[in-house]
Amino acid sequence: MKKIVTFFCVVVIGFGPVFLAHPAPCERDTITTLLLVRHAEKAGDGSPDPPLTASGNARAMELAYLLTDVELDAVYSTPYLRTKETALPTAKEKGLELMLYEPDEKDFLEKILHSHHGKKALIVGHSNTIPRMANALAGHPIYSNLDDATYDNLFIASVPAGGKAVILRLRFGTHTPEKRKDLLPPKFNKKSSQEE
Numbered sequence: 701m702k703k704i705v706t707f708f709c710v711v712v713i714g715f716g717p718v719f720l721a722h723p724a725p726c727e728r729d730t731i732t733t734l735l736l737v738r739h740a741e742k743a744g745d746g747s748p749d750p751p752l753t754a755s756g757n758a759r760a761m762e763l764a765y766l767l768t769d770v771e772l773d774a775v776y777s778t779p780y781l782r783t784k785e786t787a788l789p790t791a792k793e794k795g796l797e798l799m800l801y802e803p804d805e806k807d808f809l810e811k812i813l814h815s816h817h818g819k820k821a822l823i824v825g826h827s828n829t830i831p832r833m834a835n836a837l838a839g840h841p842i843y844s845n846l847d848d849a850t851y852d853n854l855f856i857a858s859v860p861a862g863g864k865a866v867i868l869r870l871r872f873g874t875h876t877p878e879k880r881k882d883l884l885p886p887k888f889n890k891k892s893s894q895e896e
Contacts, residue, residue, distance in 0.1 A: 732813050734809075734856075735767070735854065737825075738824070738830050738850075739780070739783040739786040739851075740785070740851050741759060741876075749780055756785070759851060760790075761789050764790040766854075768793065773820055774815075775791040775796050775824075776798075778800070778801060778829075783825065803829045809837065831843035834865075837867065838866075850878055851876045852872055852873050855868070855870075856868040856869075
């Protein structure tokens with residue numbers, strides 16, 4: 701089953717931009733794919749810069765495994781230990797230097813889209829920055845901040861040159877359920893007749 705899920709993800713990441721954005725044959729190289737992921741499970745040690753837990757390290761390795769057959773041009777992380785530890789297995793597997801960015805860096809997405817035009821890049825961020833990036837790429841607010849206990853989201857943004865992204869939201873690794881009802885699809889977010 702794991703191989704089937706991995707194959708599906710590789711097909712979506714590798715060929716999804718072509719199918720999702722419906723580019724003309726001569727424009728296929730203008731699709732830029734950004735893979736957006738929150739850092740994996742962090743230690744609750746009270747420090748301002750906690751490392752990953754054992755589960756978090758396992759998820760980081762799962763991400764690297766999932767992206768084994770995906771040609772990445774770059775791997776980006778914020779300068780925090782938890783994001784760097786999430787991104788490093790993938791960067792090492794690809795033979796890429798881990799590039800650092802600040803969570804509030806102005807024009808970060810524009811720089812990435814320009815620097816990696818027509819290519820693929822992984823960006824590791826945080827529960828608030830990753831949905832914010834996805835919304836900016838899509839051109840409207842689709843996603844709320846991720847729940848603090850949620851670590852399994854992978855957003856695949858297919859960005860045509862000069863256009864708005866088509867975003868696919870997937871899950872990877874061990875499932876971490878959404879606790880906040882406003883993050884669930886509408887059919888799961890309705891109160892039952894017994895709820896007030």
